[in-house]
Amino acid sequence: MIPFDDALRQILAAAPLMGSERVALGAAAGRVLAEELIAHTPLPTFDYSAMDGYAVAHRDFEGDGPWIFSVRGESRAGGPLVTLERSSVCRIFTGAPLPAGADAVVMQEDVTRERELAKFEQRPPVGAHIRRRGDDLAEGAVALDRGTRLTGFHLGLAAAVERSELLVARRPRVAILCTGEELRAPGSLATPGSVPDSNGPSLAALVSSAGGIAELMPRTRDDMEATQQALRAALHSADLLLTVGGVSVGEHDLVRAALESIGAELEFWKVQIKPGKPLAFGSFGRTRILGLPGNPVSAQLTFSIFGVPLIRAMQGDRKPLPVRGRARLARNFRQKPGRTSFYRATLAGDTVDLAQNQASGSTASLAYADALVIVPAEVEELAAGDSVELIRLAEL
Ligand code: AMP
Ligand code: MG
Helix, strand or coil: CECHHHHHHHHHHCCCCCCEEEEEHHHCCCCEECCCEECCCCECCCCEECCCEEEECHHHCCCCCCEEEEEEEEECCCCCCCECCCCEEEEECCCCECCECCCEEEEHHHEEEECCEEEECCCCCCCCCEECCCCCECCCCEEECCCCECCHHHHHHHHHCCCCEEEEECCCEEEEEEECCCEECCCCCCCCCCEECCHHHHHHHHHHHCCCEEEECCCECCCHHHHHHHHHHHHCCCCEEEEECCCCCCCCCCHHHHHHHCCCEEEEEEECEECCCEEEEEEECCEEEEEECCCHHHHHHHHHHHHHHHHHHHCCCCCCCCCEEEEEECCCEECCCCCEEEEEEEEECCEEEECCCCCCCCHHHHHHCCEEEEECCCCCEECCCCEEEEEEHHHC
């Protein structure tokens, strides 16, 4: 049995990197950048006005005010480049190029306009309300680092530096193999003792939000030969294989033995965590294998903790781990020490309340949880108001 931190380290250290592919900008959200994105043009590319108002030359404001100038010409967004005439001002609008010879913009709220004349009470400082070429990013600067998981904000920046396509990591193919005689398709005819397969759809969704391509394999019976065959089929084209169920110590828990019998190498199969103690990790050639426990909460939770970061690391993500936050406990709490524990909890402001039902079979408690509170293995008790570490489930 290995400690939580060691297990996570071992899983991430072995992450095999995917190749890369070019995708249109519109398809790049959620993908991981596989190139260093250089700004080949400065951002912005020209000096422009940040306000609707008047472009002026600072030196024209001689002596004491107020100053009256005639208004000559106009610069508007997308319009032609204009030149500021001597001892006059030029009408200008937000986003419009700064006229040649102008060095400040006065916003129209500060100007009194009478026909072709404009009156100014204040002398504007040089540079007022001007966005300079290269202010945001210099030409040749790194706009985005390799390994950035792309959000809409990153795509906005990529577009601003003229990119219509990006090189991103290939999405890992993730085969999901659920095992158990009792499983059937949700909504199908119920026979006594049967249960709908809830892990399959849940894990498939978690895989794709982590950037993987999920492939749900046909469910398999608890039979050695059938399990071996199903494993071979699932390993065939996958970068990562998730098995679900059958990794415990019962007579019908065949997955570990079946994996070893077909030549997979397992690095560990027990981790000091709760829930989810039976958790296998290994590989078959270049394919990584995560053997998840079958209990829905254990399966989905261990996948969130270990599988999501692994899929991200396989894409070269520089920050594969979920961001951890902190909150204060709503109530006193005790646990049996010995394993790093992950408690389902709800959040209200910066107060966190552990769910009453922490049973590993309680699918409802996981669906209703906002966060997983992480309690270190050695802790025995905590008091209301104590600060605890957590992962927000929406930010997985
Ligand atoms: P196992 O790890 O195979 O011993 O399964 C532990 C518990 O989880 C049993 O109650 C199973 O019926 C249940 N279980 C296993 N796989 C699934 C699944 N895919 N969907 C829902 N429940 C499952
Ligand atoms: Mg089973």
